[in-house]
Amino acid sequence: MMPDILVKYQTEIWVSIGETFIMVGFSILAALCIGLPVGTFLFLCRKGQLLEDQLIFSSLNLIVNIIRSFPFLLLVIFLIPFTRFIIGTAIGTAAATVPMTVIAIAHYSRLVEQSLLDVPKGVMEAAVSMGASVKDIIIKFLFVEARSALILSMTTSTISFISYSTIMGVVGGGGIGDFAIRYGYQQFRTDLMIYIIIIMVIFVQLIQYAGITLARKLDKR
Amino acid sequence: MITLDNVSKLFGSFEAIQSISLHITSGEIHGIIGASGTGKSTLLRLMNVIEHPDAGDVIIAGKTLNHLKGKQIRHIRQSLGMIFQGYHLVGNKTVFDNVVVPLELAKTPKKDRRERVMESLRFIGLETLKDHYPGQLSGGQKQRVAIARAIVNQPQVLLCDEPTSSLDPNTTAEVLEVLQRINQKFGVTIVIVSHEMEVIESICERVTVLADGQVYDELEIKPTGIHKMEHSAEGFVKRLTSGGDINDA
Numbered sequence: 450m451m452p453d454i455l456v457k458y459q460t461e462i463w464v465s466i467g468e469t470f471i472m473v474g475f476s477i478l479a480a481l482c483i484g485l486p487v488g489t490f491l492f493l494c495r496k497g498q499l500l501e502d503q504l505i506f507s508s509l510n511l512i513v514n515i516i517r518s519f520p521f522l523l524l525v526i527f528l529i530p531f532t533r534f535i536i537g538t539a540i541g542t543a544a545a546t547v548p549m550t551v552i553a554i555a556h557y558s559r560l561v562e563q564s565l566l567d568v569p570k571g572v573m574e575a576a577v578s579m580g581a582s583v584k585d586i587i588i589k590f591l592f593v594e595a596r597s598a599l600i601l602s603m604t605t606s607t608i609s610f611i612s613y614s615t616i617m618g619v620v621g622g623g624g625i626g627d628f629a630i631r632y633g634y635q636q637f638r639t640d641l642m643i644y645i646i647i648i649m650v651i652f653v654q655l656i657q658y659a660g661i662t663l664a665r666k667l668d669k670r
Numbered sequence: 671m672i673t674l675d676n677v678s679k680l681f682g683s684f685e686a687i688q689s690i691s692l693h694i695t696s697g698e699i700h701g702i703i704g705a706s707g708t709g710k711s712t713l714l715r716l717m718n719v720i721e722h723p724d725a726g727d728v729i730i731a732g733k734t735l736n737h738l739k740g741k742q743i744r745h746i747r748q749s750l751g752m753i754f755q756g757y758h759l760v761g762n763k764t765v766f767d768n769v770v771v772p773l774e775l776a777k778t779p780k781k782d783r784r785e786r787v788m789e790s791l792r793f794i795g796l797e798t799l800k801d802h803y804p805g806q807l808s809g810g811q812k813q814r815v816a817i818a819r820a821i822v823n824q825p826q827v828l829l830c831d832e833p834t835s836s837l838d839p840n841t842t843a844e845v846l847e848v849l850q851r852i853n854q855k856f857g858v859t860i861v862i863v864s865h866e867m868e869v870i871e872s873i874c875e876r877v878t879v880l881a882d883g884q885v886y887d888e889l890e891i892k893p894t895g896i897h898k899m900e901h902s903a904e905g906f907v908k909r910l911t912s913g914g915d916i917n918d919a
Contacts, residue, residue: 572758575752577747578718582741594761594762667762669805
């Protein structure tokens, strides 16, 4: 039986959940499409790796570190001109996806780099000795051997993205976290805020469970 | 088949290989022996240019490998199999999927791949384990899978880096027997790096003894024992096999 307060606000809650899904969904997409290649490139440019290049590695490493060092609220505000340039406005759910994707790329690329560091060096050496190209080494060796770690990293990132999305209310991004603040905290409906927190905890638990289960299933080492 | 002509390799200011010249004939099983840190593995890695020489030439089947670039070098490596002490199999791929990789890299037609992999697995006696993962295999089985992967592309040369160092005596004998069969059946030139004289003696026809990045001696092994051995090398091998220090020789 659903509590009355949830029934009363169920339309707004569903809309908020939808906004969170959009923001987090774009973040995951950006993490996969850009963060994964950036993290892989970071790994390959490290000292002793296939594409060793100290200058590229240091530059990329610095950029990733700077983005990750930003307090997220300040990053959102700092990126307002950039967001306006890309989306045409700095307000709303679509605009909120811009800072979300920027932090998602930096966050996941670092985790990808760390995951790939766990691939035994010998596997890379065997790949090179077989005449594999860099592309072959990435697809047929690195990603295959690191797939469980990459999935666990994505799980961790997704949970962080959900957390980041709660801040997006400051630029009218909406989302379930923003709903809890506006309807629960600011209107003194603590019970509503607690219910929303419970919903978010359930989300996170489900994502974590799915991530761990999939990673475990794919890990044959 | 394999010629190293005055090859040197530096790591920083340390000269790991110092002007080594070596010729290995086609179809030979050649051993490279020496104590730890004498440059055995580096010498082997120079043969397929995983390590690029700082001086000299690496010539295989008439091609100077160190002059080749990118795609050409990768193409040559596809005809040189290599196995390692640590097997270096992909843990998340089945035995079959590990062995098929060189065929995928060489763009062998898909319809031929299955038969070629199964042929390799039959040769090493592990066709029933094709759906197992490396984590489910013993050390000896993993090394045999690594051998199947190395020969599936029908290489002219098989480079073996301490292939039996992690194995017990029985498994070592099995692996050496497989290597011998590869040499006899397919005429593959085999180069084995090892610090175990028993391994070298049991399978090799000729041996290069390395010390401090240089060729210390070249020996010929016949059924009656080691021949063409200089007095100093005899002392060296005795010390090596009894675990003594190479520099005492």
